[in-house]
Amino acid sequence: MSTEQERPFLQVEGLTKRYGDSVVFDSVNFGIRQGEFVCIVGHSGCGKTTILNVLAGLESASEGHVFMDGREVAGPSLERGVVFQGHALMPWLTVRANIAFAVRSKWPGWSKAQVDEHVQKYVAMVGLVAAIDKKPSQLSGGMKQRVGIARAFAIQPRMLLLDEPFGALDALTRGTIQDELLRICAETHQTVFMITHDVDEAILLADRILLMSNGPQARVAEVVRNTMARNRERATLHHDPQYYRIRNHLVDFLVARSKELSHGRAPAQPAEVSPGLDPEPQPAPHNVPLRRIA
Amino acid sequence: MAASLNLRAALLSLVILLGLLAVWHVATLAPAPAVAAAPAAVLTPEQIEYAKLMGKDPAASTAAPAAKSGFPTLAQMGTVIAKNLASPFYDNGPNDKGVGLQLAYSLGRVGLGYGIAALVAIPLGFVIGMSPLVYRALDPYIQVLKPISPLAWMPLALYTIKDSSISGIFVIFICSVWPMLINTAFGVASVRREWLNVAKTLEVTPLRRAFEVILPAAAPTILTGMRISMGIAWLVIVAAEMLVGGTGIGYFVWNEWNNLSLPNVIFAILVIGVVGMLLDLAFARLQKAVTYVD
Numbered sequence: 403m404s405t406e407q408e409r410p411f412l413q414v415e416g417l418t419k420r421y422g423d424s425v426v427f428d429s430v431n432f433g434i435r436q437g438e439f440v441c442i443v444g445h446s447g448c449g450k451t452t453i454l455n456v457l458a459g460l461e462s463a464s465e466g467h468v469f470m471d472g473r474e475v476a477g478p479s480l481e482r483g484v485v486f487q488g489h490a491l492m493p494w495l496t497v498r499a500n501i502a503f504a505v506r507s508k509w510p511g512w513s514k515a516q517v518d519e520h521v522q523k524y525v526a527m528v529g530l531v532a533a534i535d536k537k538p539s540q541l542s543g544g545m546k547q548r549v550g551i552a553r554a555f556a557i558q559p560r561m562l563l564l565d566e567p568f569g570a571l572d573a574l575t576r577g578t579i580q581d582e583l584l585r586i587c588a589e590t591h592q593t594v595f596m597i598t599h600d601v602d603e604a605i606l607l608a609d610r611i612l613l614m615s616n617g618p619q620a621r622v623a624e625v626v627r628n629t630m631a632r633n634r635e636r637a638t639l640h641h642d643p644q645y646y647r648i649r650n651h652l653v654d655f656l657v658a659r660s661k662e663l664s665h666g667r668a669p670a671q672p673a674e675v676s677p678g679l680d681p682e683p684q685p686a687p688h689n690v691p692l693r694r695i696a
Numbered sequence: 697m698a699a700s701l702n703l704r705a706a707l708l709s710l711v712i713l714l715g716l717l718a719v720w721h722v723a724t725l726a727p728a729p730a731v732a733a734a735p736a737a738v739l740t741p742e743q744i745e746y747a748k749l750m751g752k753d754p755a756a757s758t759a760a761p762a763a764k765s766g767f768p769t770l771a772q773m774g775t776v777i778a779k780n781l782a783s784p785f786y787d788n789g790p791n792d793k794g795v796g797l798q799l800a801y802s803l804g805r806v807g808l809g810y811g812i813a814a815l816v817a818i819p820l821g822f823v824i825g826m827s828p829l830v831y832r833a834l835d836p837y838i839q840v841l842k843p844i845s846p847l848a849w850m851p852l853a854l855y856t857i858k859d860s861s862i863s864g865i866f867v868i869f870i871c872s873v874w875p876m877l878i879n880t881a882f883g884v885a886s887v888r889r890e891w892l893n894v895a896k897t898l899e900v901t902p903l904r905r906a907f908e909v910i911l912p913a914a915a916p917t918i919l920t921g922m923r924i925s926m927g928i929a930w931l932v933i934v935a936a937e938m939l940v941g942g943t944g945i946g947y948f949v950w951n952e953w954n955n956l957s958l959p960n961v962i963f964a965i966l967v968i969g970v971v972g973m974l975l976d977l978a979f980a981r982l983q984k985a986v987t988y989v990d
Binding site for chain 2 (some may be wrong): 458479482488492502507
């Protein structure tokens with residue numbers, strides 16, 4: 403247990419991404435413990451998706467390293483499942499075939515019956531048994547995203563990466579799928595890294611929330627511990643006094659501090675805070691140094 | 697509603713057909729015998745004598761002008777069609793073969809030339825589509841070679857191959873290769889990034905990626921190219937066979953022109969049209985089978 407504390411399951415060290423002269427983010431440092439659900443929140447353009455793609459192995463960083471379970475992440479791997487923003491289902495395949503495609507990739511030696519049994523289990527998990535032989539075009543947006551989640555879980559990855567999976571869904575559907583995701587993660591003890599723009603979503607789902615400052619030279623500026631118990635529920639969440647303290651902290655950050663901390667003014671090693679339980683942090687200094695013209 | 701529209705369309709088609717046939721009938725109507733007989737009546741006995749000496753029969757010429765006008769009447773056309781359809785596969789030597797046999801020769805050439813073109817164009821298109829380097833390197837060649845009329849290759853083909861039949865096949869090859877090549881390259885190059893990313897994160901082997909992701913994703917575009925190619929090949933085969941001679945539906949048309957048998961020429965034109973339509977329909981079916989709704 404103590405070693406786990408010292409060296410998290412996923413460790414990101416000094417990650418930097420540059421396009422020519424412009425630095426999108428630099429010195430991004432954070433860790434994720436096994437079985438932990440971590441959300442990253444920040445404004446558009448701060449490089450959240452790039453960080454996720456680096457974790458997935460789809461993009462490479464200009465500098466820095468990512469270690470998973472002590473080994474460096476050097477490319478895509480079946481150990482990390484990805485749920486893409488636009489569901490990314492193959493439209494010529496049925497739900498069954500889409501998930502089977504992933505299952506056969508993970509276990510190439512499996513028989514047809516084995517694959518199908520596994521597929522059905524995960525389709526049932528997201529409650530889409532009735533739609534298993536439909537094509538994605540016949541499904542609603544929420545159903546498609548559920549198939550994407552089922553596909554990612556079906557390969558039983560050691561870590562799950564979700565790129566703003568509910569961004570395009572209406573509030574009602576979003577709530578239902580959030581509950582489902584929460585339930586599945588609790589059952590499977592999945593380690594999750596998720597991008598979101600929705601503060602409430604982050605508070606509901608995440609054990610810790612990474613706050614990213616604005617680009618250029620964005621950084622993970624602060625880590626917010628979710629001090630509410632893990633059996634959070636959407637219906638009762640907002641009755642907990644902690645809820646508003648955390649929420650206000652996140653909103654304050656997004657509205658004001660994220661901008662003040664752009665251009666690399668955020669600390670390279672983010673502090674971990676527990677809003678409402680910590681002594682209030684010092685207000686940001688007024689004499690912000692003059693902005694360098696990048 | 698749709699049924700009634702189809703019915704009305706069919707009815708209108710029938711009316712147009714009847715109208716065309718009526719125009720044909722009126723245009724080829726035999727001139728009144730009374731008018732035709734008049735010139736013979738005014739001939740003096742000496743003139744009749746002279747005509748007979750010259751090997752002409754003035755009495756016969758008065759009765760026959762309608763039959764000798766060349767363009768067939770509907771009834772003549774009908775008998776020619778019936779005769780050709782009754783025995784399409786007879787073979788009375790090089791210049792007298794049934795239309796079915798000639799059609800088989802043409803279809804064989806198109807099939808062979810087109811088949812080889814597909815075998816070359818689709819794999820090459822894959823390579824071009826996947827590699828921007830190859831795409832740029834080959835683009836100037838494709839742009840120059842594409843607009844060349846396939847028949848312009850004929851003398852070169854005849855000189856180098858020294859076989860008229862194979863030259864015909866080569867011409868079909870060269871005209872059907874471009875649309876397939878370009879469409880395959882375009883289809884492969886524009887496969888959505890997210891589907892390729894899914895394949896990457898699932899560590900899919902290159903062969904599986906090509907056949908299970910890129911091929912089905914690009915199939916509608918490839919099939920469109922194949923359909924265009926088949927249309928062009930069927931246009932070109934007639935002209936090529938007119939040049940090369942020997943066998944085939946194009947040669948049949950040319951041979952019947954030399955025989956001054958317009959009914960047979962008209963019949964061949966109709967056959968070319970119907971076969972071309974059937975080929976196109978077959979590809980339309982295939983295209984529908986691989987098209988997916990996104």
